[in-house]
Amino acid sequence: MNIERRTGDEILHLSLMNGQARVLLCDTTLLTQRCSDLHNANALCTAALGRLMTGTLMMGVMLKGAGESVSVTLKGGGPIGTMVAVADCDSVRACCDNPRVELPLRADGKLDVGGAVGHAGRISVVKDLGMREPYIGQCELVSGEIAMDFANYFTVSEQQPSLVALGVLTGGEHVLRAGGLLIQPMPGCEEATIEQLELRSPMFADISRELAAAPKEELAEDWFRGLDPVLLDRTPVSYRCTCSRERMERALISMGRADLQEIIDDGKGAELSCHFCGSTYFFTTDELKALMARAEKKDGESHV
Ligand SMILES: [Zn+2]
Numbered sequence: 001m002n003i004e005r006r007t008g009d010e011i012l013h014l015s016l017m018n019g020q021a022r023v024l025l026c027d028t029t030l031l032t033q034r035c036s037d038l039h040n041a042n043a044l045c046t047a048a049l050g051r052l053m054t055g056t057l058m059m060g061v062m063l064k065g066a067g068e069s070v071s072v073t074l075k076g077g078g079p080i081g082t083m084v085a086v087a088d089c090d091s092v093r094a095c096c097d098n099p100r101v102e103l104p105l106r107a108d109g110k111l112d113v114g115g116a117v118g119h120a121g122r123i124s125v126v127k128d129l130g131m132r133e134p135y136i137g138q139c140e141l142v143s144g145e146i147a148m149d150f151a152n153y154f155t156v157s158e159q160q161p162s163l164v165a166l167g168v169l170t171g172g173e174h175v176l177r178a179g180g181l182l183i184q185p186m187p188g189c190e191e192a193t194i195e196q197l198e199l200r201s202p203m204f205a206d207i208s209r210e211l212a213a214a215p216k217e218e219l220a221e222d223w224f225r226g227l228d229p230v231l232l233d234r235t236p237v238s239y240r241c242t243c244s245r246e247r248m249e250r251a252l253i254s255m256g257r258a259d260l261q262e263i264i265d266d267g268k269g270a271e272l273s274c275h276f277c278g279s280t281y282f283f284t285t286d287e288l289k290a291l292m293a294r295a296e297k298k299d300g301e302s303h304v
Helices: 029-041 044-059 113-115 145-157 191-204 206-214 216-223 244-255 257-266 285-303
Strands: 011-017 021-027 069-075 084-086 091-096 122-128 133-138 163-172 174-185 230-236 269-274 279-285
Touching: 011 044, 011 163, 011 216, 011 244, 011 279, 021 044, 021 216, 021 269, 029 044, 029 091, 029 174, 044 084, 044 091, 044 113, 044 133, 044 145, 044 174, 044 269, 122 145, 133 269, 163 191, 163 206, 174 191, 174 206, 191 216, 206 216, 244 279, 244 285, 257 285, 279 285
Parallel strands: none
Antiparallel strands: 011 021, 011 230, 021 174, 069 084, 069 122, 084 091, 122 133, 163 174, 269 279
16 A cells, blocks of 8 residues: 555545455544643543544544534543534534543553543434434443444444544643544455454554554554555544534524523523534524514414
């Protein structure tokens, strides 16, 4: 495999053994730093958010059509609270309830992501595929360490056995390297290929450290030597929020008329801030009244 090296966040799409398995290898360093900065997250929560975003983004790039999106919610009962990431085919955004949760390092010296997320709960996946009903899948969390939870989700809920590695290497509150790897055998994959991949899995267990040590193109060549790796595509990825004034208007309307009326009666207007990027949107009382009128008109229409 002779491929050009590039830096910056991106996902490499590879095939192995003439299509017997597909591989996604991601560098998500910059977008993880961006998310960390936006939420003023500490190292532990940055690691959790980075892992979740990388896993979600890998599902995002596998979506087929423009305008499709996937959101992954982790509710593990741990002190970080609920975590949400939303991705489309080339961008992701994420948030969590408590981005500054502190926990002691684990015995092996690593950040205790599993302790922060917890594992008494669920991973839920909603794919908006542009159809009337979204696809919804969920399963129990197995460790809260996130990579294993994604792997279990793929295997149990989507019947797609998968090898998943996710990692964020931090230095203080700085993201030194973040990334992930997904390997999925395709229908007809030979047992010998699966055995080879399982044998090699310790090579990419500590994925962020590996990515920090060598360019991802070199790593792919090294890890998959003899398995005929072919680079199919590369997708630049970034942190991007899709919030807008129109979306916030819809959120206000969806609160219900009683709650909206209460804010109008308060007379102070409403300031909404986006959970994913912190942008704020202010609505005056007059603007809220106009929204209310629109909501009433819409209600009237739906009763006809
Ligand atoms: Zn936003």
